[in-house]
Amino acid sequence: MSDVFTIGFLTAVLAAGVASGAAILYAALGEVLAERAGVLNLGVEGMMLMGALGGFAVCVWTESAWIGVLGACVVGGLMALIHAVLTISLRANQVVSGLALTLFGTGLSAYLGASLVGRPAPDSFTKLAIPVLSDIPRVGTILFKQDALVYLAYIVVPALWWWVYRTRPGLNLRSVGENPATADAMGLDVNRIRYRYVILGGAFAGLGGAVISLATNPGWTENMTAGRGWIAVALVIFGTWNPARAAAGALLFGAIEAAQFRMQAINVPISSFFLNMTPYIFTIVVLIIATRQTRRMRIGQPAALGVPYVREER
Amino acid sequence: MSQEVITAPAADAGPRWRLERVSKPSLAAQILVPAFSIVAALVAGGVIMLLAGENPVEVYRAMAKGAFGSSYNLSETIVKMIPLLLAGLGVAVAFRMRLWNIGAEGQFYFGAIFATFVALYMLPDAPSIVLIPAMVVAGMLGGGLWGGIPGVLRGLWGVNETITTLMLNYVAILFSEWLVHGPWKNPVGFGFPGTKTFPEAAWLPTWGTTRVHLGLVFGLVAAAILFVVLRRTRWGYEISVAGESERVARYAGMATSRNIIIVLVLSGALAGLAGMSEVSGVGHQLQRSLSPGYGYTAIIVAWLGRLNPLGIIVVSFLLAGLLVGGDQLQISLGLPAAIAPMLQGTILFFLLGADILTRYRLVRVQPEVRA
Numbered sequence: 001m002s003d004v005f006t007i008g009f010l011t012a013v014l015a016a017g018v019a020s021g022a023a024i025l026y027a028a029l030g031e032v033l034a035e036r037a038g039v040l041n042l043g044v045e046g047m048m049l050m051g052a053l054g055g056f057a058v059c060v061w062t063e064s065a066w067i068g069v070l071g072a073c074v075v076g077g078l079m080a081l082i083h084a085v086l087t088i089s090l091r092a093n094q095v096v097s098g099l100a101l102t103l104f105g106t107g108l109s110a111y112l113g114a115s116l117v118g119r120p121a122p123d124s125f126t127k128l129a130i131p132v133l134s135d136i137p138r139v140g141t142i143l144f145k146q147d148a149l150v151y152l153a154y155i156v157v158p159a160l161w162w163w164v165y166r167t168r169p170g171l172n173l174r175s176v177g178e179n180p181a182t183a184d185a186m187g188l189d190v191n192r193i194r195y196r197y198v199i200l201g202g203a204f205a206g207l208g209g210a211v212i213s214l215a216t217n218p219g220w221t222e223n224m225t226a227g228r229g230w231i232a233v234a235l236v237i238f239g240t241w242n243p244a245r246a247a248a249g250a251l252l253f254g255a256i257e258a259a260q261f262r263m264q265a266i267n268v269p270i271s272s273f274f275l276n277m278t279p280y281i282f283t284i285v286v287l288i289i290a291t292r293q294t295r296r297m298r299i300g301q302p303a304a305l306g307v308p309y310v311r312e313e314r
Numbered sequence: 315m316s317q318e319v320i321t322a323p324a325a326d327a328g329p330r331w332r333l334e335r336v337s338k339p340s341l342a343a344q345i346l347v348p349a350f351s352i353v354a355a356l357v358a359g360g361v362i363m364l365l366a367g368e369n370p371v372e373v374y375r376a377m378a379k380g381a382f383g384s385s386y387n388l389s390e391t392i393v394k395m396i397p398l399l400l401a402g403l404g405v406a407v408a409f410r411m412r413l414w415n416i417g418a419e420g421q422f423y424f425g426a427i428f429a430t431f432v433a434l435y436m437l438p439d440a441p442s443i444v445l446i447p448a449m450v451v452a453g454m455l456g457g458g459l460w461g462g463i464p465g466v467l468r469g470l471w472g473v474n475e476t477i478t479t480l481m482l483n484y485v486a487i488l489f490s491e492w493l494v495h496g497p498w499k500n501p502v503g504f505g506f507p508g509t510k511t512f513p514e515a516a517w518l519p520t521w522g523t524t525r526v527h528l529g530l531v532f533g534l535v536a537a538a539i540l541f542v543v544l545r546r547t548r549w550g551y552e553i554s555v556a557g558e559s560e561r562v563a564r565y566a567g568m569a570t571s572r573n574i575i576i577v578l579v580l581s582g583a584l585a586g587l588a589g590m591s592e593v594s595g596v597g598h599q600l601q602r603s604l605s606p607g608y609g610y611t612a613i614i615v616a617w618l619g620r621l622n623p624l625g626i627i628v629v630s631f632l633l634a635g636l637l638v639g640g641d642q643l644q645i646s647l648g649l650p651a652a653i654a655p656m657l658q659g660t661i662l663f664f665l666l667g668a669d670i671l672t673r674y675r676l677v678r679v680q681p682e683v684r685a
Contacts, residue, residue, distance in 0.1 A: 042476065046659075082663060091673075092666035095414050095476065096617055100666060103610060104659025110652035112366060222652075227484055234477045273492035280481040284467075291473045 007138070013259045014142045014251075021254020022150045023048070023211040023225075027232035028239065028246040029160055030204025034080075036164065036241055037197040038177035038304040041083050042098025044205050045229025046105020051076040051206025052213035053109040056220045057116060065123040069149070069210045076206020077199045079105060084198040088191050091308040102229070110222045121218035125149055147215045149207075153247075160243040173197060177302035180309040190309045205229065227280065234283045238290040241302065249286070256282055332679045339672040347672050348618065351664035358664065359657045373643065373653065380642025381635035387642075389524035393596060395634035396526075397422065397588040397608040399533035402615030402626045403540055404457075404584030410544065410621050411577050412557040417464065417479025418585040419609025420486030421457040425586025426593045427490055428456030430498070430509060430600040433516035433593075442515040449516060449590055450532075457586015458579040460486060465578030469571040475578065483609065494602055508601035518595035529591030533630075536584060537623040544623070553577055585609060607655065611637065614658050618665060633658065 027044050034041045041047075051072040058071030083101050086092040125147035134144040143154075164170040172193060175183040180190045208228070213220055231253055239246030260275045268275075294300060360370030381391050401418040408415035429449040436452075437445050460482060467473035494507045503510075518527040544550035556563035556570050563570050588608065593600055615633055619625030640654025 086663065086666050090667045090670045092669055096613075096662070097666050099414075099416060099613055100659050100662035103614070103655055104663065107652050107655030107657075107659055108362070111650050111656050114650045114652070227480075230477060230480050234474075234481075237474060237477075271492055271496065273488045273495070277485050277488050280484040283481050284478050287477055288467060288471065288473050291471060295472065 011138050016258035017255030020257050021250040023208045024228050024232050025250035027205045027208035028235040030201035031236045033197045034201035036177045037194045039198050040094045040306045043101025044232050046102035047076045047079040047202050047205035048209035048225045048229040049109040050079050050105045051209030053113045055210030056213040063122040065214045072206040072210035073203040077203040080199050080202020084195050088194050094306050113220050116220045124218035125215040149211050149215050157247045180304050234287050238286050331676050333674040334677045343672045347668050351668040355661040355664040359660045376646045377639030381639035389526050391635045391638045392526045394637050395631045396529040398615050399630040400588035401585040401612035402630050404581040405612045406616035406621040408581040411553040414476040415479050415581050417482050418612045420483035421460045421582040421585035422589035422609050423486040423490045424456035424460040425453035425589030428452040429590035433512045445515050453586045453590025454583035458583035461582020462579040465575040469574035509599045512598045527595030529595045541623040614662050
């Protein structure tokens with residue numbers, strides 16, 4: 001027990017947390033984009049599962065993990081397209097459509113992936129130490145002995161933040177989610193922008209799935225995301241629809257997940273069933289704190305979130 | 315991003331079509347559109363199966379035979395209909411108020427856990443007439459508690475109930491796994507994770523030689539009561555108003571926070587009753603993987619039944635058939651049972667998409683002549 005909370009343990013936990021947090025991170029970034037455009041997509045779990053399966057299947061087929069990642073993005077984007085058609089064009093209820101997407105993705109991935117269970121991955125993302133940077137004590141181990149998909153996240157997070165807050169298209173994106181009628185009056189094609197970001201969001205969720213099936217646990221097993229898609233949805237609220245804050249949250253969750261595995265490995269006298277509960281309970285706690293904070297600071301969700309835009313009914 | 319700048323209305327010349335909101339959809343539309351969407355969804359599901367290399371006609375025939383083909387199969391479908399009906403009613407109550415309770419799965423487990431506690435540890439020697447009502451109350455309490463936590467969080471602090479209810483599913487399932495692997499494990503269970511078998515006084519009576527149990531009556535009675543409460547009482551009216559707009563309800567002086575908590579407790583209690591019926595009527599013990607996702611299927615049941623208790627009775631029977639048929643596929647054709655949830659998702663997609671046909675109608679508008 002005494003060796004649980006040493007610096008070495010913490011470093012190992014944070015390093016593993018960065019790796020496993022990447023999956024949640026990509027999914028959360030995707031959801032930030034969709035929700036910023038005013039479309040709530042609760043299908044993240046389903047899109048992640050289909051992305052994980054699609055990525056792994058393409059990797060098995062082409063023997064390239066990178067082409068697998070591409071496949072995962074395409075599959076995730078196609079799943080999101082279903083949601084886009086239903087909620088944007090056909091004005092269906094966004095909550096129920098997202099739930100349907102999760103159920104569909106869970107079932108379809110289990111059905112189509114049955115023959116891939118237990119297949120070894122022909123290629124996967126392995127840890128690459130970045131010269132010089134990885135030699136920094138602690139920080140080097142935590143941040144710069146990771147796989148390529150984690151390094152990609154280091155670029156994607158600031159890039160998305162800049163896109164959302166500092167560019168014209170980012171301003172358009174935010175205006176479509178906040179006040180679609182005004183955006184429309186300004187000449188923006190509200191529904192086209194929404195389609196674009198919902199599909200992009202799905203591609204990110206698929207990428208998040210691929211992180212699991214091609215990097216952290218190479219292979220395919222039924223339901224392998226185990227609720228991470230839902231945690232990503234919660235992180236969007238925690239991150240107040242800001243890509244950078246969502247990234248911080250994802251790191252926190254990754255660390256909790258990693259700590260839980262480490263504690264099981266060193267036989268901490270707590271039942272593994274209770275250790276396994278921690279990410280879910282923590283999500284609830286974080287959500288409570290985040291909700292109270294956003295209410296106090298008056299930074300709410302995008303004003304038009306969940307509302308289809310119909311020009312005649314505005 | 316220059317292409318986003320001012321797109322002129324394209325159809326200025328000639329007549330064009332426009333969607334116009336219908337205030338009250340016709341009964342024919344309300345029945346024909348869902349029926350048509352289910353058929354279309356089965357066709358789409360068939361296409362997926364074709365692409366996966368299966369013969370969909372054969373698959374559907376095997377499913378239909380497995381679900382409704384003999385009186386035994388039909389009775390098994392009714393056994394699976396019971397948890398779907400009760401949990402579906404629970405989900406529908408919450409959805410009516412636009413409270414997205416997707417935690418029926420966890421509430422189901424907590425109902426089962428509480429009922430098990432009563433049967434094995436609190437009143438193990440009580441006669442049926444005492445024990446079963448006590449288990450009903452305990453099951454509803456367990457589910458109500460598990461629905462009440464998100465209810466209080468949402469009612470008092472506005473915490474998003476979709477995520478809290480879902481997260482509590484994982485917690486409930488892990489808790490029940492801990493019980494059946496640990497403190498409540500049957501000492502003579504040959505390593506199979508489950509509790510001791512309940513005393514016979516804790517078993518719900520069954521119909522003849524089938525496994526259909528009294529839970530069916532619970533479900534039908536609950537549906538009837540809800541139908542009346544939702545349609546005919548002031549409270550039923552209040553929650554539909556709050557569902558339409560929380561602000562309107564608040565201005566009208568309705569106690570929305572309190573109603574949110576009550577609705578989520580009630581919603582959880584119904585799912586808890588489903589869990590109680592399952593352990594008391596079917597397995598006679600708490601065991602691992604008690605539910606094959608009844609709580610999630612219940613969401614589809616509720617929406618497909620248009621949140622109407624009577625519709626939910628019909629839909630829970632049909633979706634139970636889909637589940638039983640899916641299980642049979644494993645036995646008869648060696649296919650994964652996951653075909654059933656895949657089809658459920660597809661059906662829901664088509665229903666959602668087709669909904670626009672009941673809410674809107676196409677009208678032809680002549681272009682206005684502009685001066």
